[in-house]
Amino acid sequence: MSYEYSKLKGRIVEKCGNQQNFAKLMGLSERTVSLKLNNERKFTQPDIDKALTILEIPIEEIKDYFFTPKVQN
Known part of the structure; x- marks a missing residue:
């Protein structure tokens, strides 16, 4: 199942400025964050x-940020 992360992406920009800063704060690489936000890797509970x-x-x-199912077109 894929999830819709547009609200999460907006919050990242609002609070961190960009995904790069968010990745640093999370202790993850920019690539890993990108993969998670594009449903290629899962967010873990610690994440x-x-x-x-x-x-x-x-x-x-x-639920609004991490568990909203992506609607397929």
Whole structure:
């Protein structure tokens, strides 16, 4: 299953400026973050926990950022 990460990408820009800065804060390579945001690798639970803190996402909104199914055209 693929997930829609457009809201997450917007939050990354809002809070970190760009994916490169977000990747550094996450302790991941830019490539790894890109793969995750493009559904080529999965976000792990530790990834999600760290992203919630970095991006100041309330726990009640996890679904909106990480678990919205991508609608196929």
